[in-house]
Amino acid sequence: MSDSGFALSTELGLWLVVLFGGAWIAFGWYLGRANKSHEDFALAGRNVGMALAAATAMATWVTSNTTLVAPQLTYQFGIWGMVGYSFAALGLILFAPLAARIKQLMPNGYTSGDFIRLRYGRAAWWAFIVISVVYAFGWLVSLGMAGGILLQALSGLDYHIGMSAILLICVGYTLFGGLRAVIATDFIQAVIIIIGVVLIAWFLIDTVSLDSIHSELSGEHPQLLDLLFPAAIMFLFNNIFFGLGEIFHSNVWWSRALAFRGKVAMKAFLLGGLLWLPIPIVTGFIALAAPQLGIFPPSADMVGPMVAAEVLGKVGAVVVFVVVFSALASSLDSLLAATADLVTRDFYHKKFNPEAGDRQLMRVNRYSIIGLGVLTWLFCLPQIATLGALLNFAGAFVASTIFPVVLGLYSRRITGSYAAVAMTLGTVLGLISYFMIGFYVAALVSCAVSASICAISLWRSKAAFEWDQLAEREESL
16 A cells, blocks of 8 residues: 555556556547548448457446446445346347347448437437437446546545546547547457456455455345345346346447448357456455455445455556556447437437538537537536446436337337337336335336337237338438
8 A cells, every 4th residue: 555545656546547548549549540431430331340349349348337336236235236237248148139130120320319210200219319318428427437436546536637537538539539449449458357357356365265255244244145135136137127228229339230240240249248247246246355354435336446456455456447447448438439429410410411421420420529528527527426326327217228129120010109108108117216216126117117018019009110111211311
């Protein structure tokens, strides 16, 4: 530990930020030179191969959630916290066949908003866009907050400096390189994350034995080992549907499905999900050592880096910084790019300037990235909630989109009016349950309500949507 009581000195924390930030921005600028059109910038030329595709799928899903919130939820819910969080891998795995279907139905598509508008019409599109924007900002703010929390926990650096730095870095290289830079940096970040997480877990088990951790928890905190802990069980199932909703609706994943080459999409998402599966178990396990080490963090989402830094010292703190920084960057850049695509494509191009040329679309896309970065910074300033609470608030929104998206891709009978009601009513009742019962049921309620309305549509509707309308109308737009 440094003289200040933190694992890293403030100066070292700043130098790490500057070095990593400068490297990523320079790399993004270098890769961005290959972008010759808006399609290159937004979808990496629709030619991403298997290795990069699997790496970007895994790395993007390793977020502040996995590296900071998984330890937080393990600290609060015990065994089910980390196991339940690992079930979010089902989102990537089950999205694999959907990605292949998306590529088949919309070979010229750009965004998830394109699909909702063409498949369901304007009313459902508006409901979907509101959900997407709320979720995107919730995730963006959580990632920005996580950068500040990380540096504050490890070096005592002011939260606002760390938060501002991570946003500036990610906006910088995304602005220069677009999705091409995002996917290339994700590949490097995926390698860093896997190696770093394994090293942290190895040294933790070597330093603090499993037997001693189990003895401490059994004697002083038995509920953390209780497999019948009611709130934890509810969280387990809630998190499954939250993860499905996050991936199924988000343009982060649709843009990748559309950018991947040929038949790569299904294999890439399946492999990415399997690679991601053990990571939250490893990162969550770290938190179980906190009571034995006498660590009681001021905020639960700081427990992961604090435990790792305590056990591993300065070298361990540097490893933690590198891993969490990579995880944050791999998600923040993806979300900036995908949300900017929605703004450019669904709002500017479709509603305000349908005649915009390729150069103009690239310019608007870059302005959108800057604007999103500034708005996220403003929302991050107050540090309004813990990461877990902020993220699970979005569960009430995204879980309502699961069945409208899946049925919209595979069933010709569900109609736009039912899809709009399913997403709207599911979100409203999910939010009510969030505030009246708890965050661990919001996604469950939202998904159940939405599924029920979609089932009614399948039962009553006589519609027969023609799939080729998606490709034909997309080409004509």
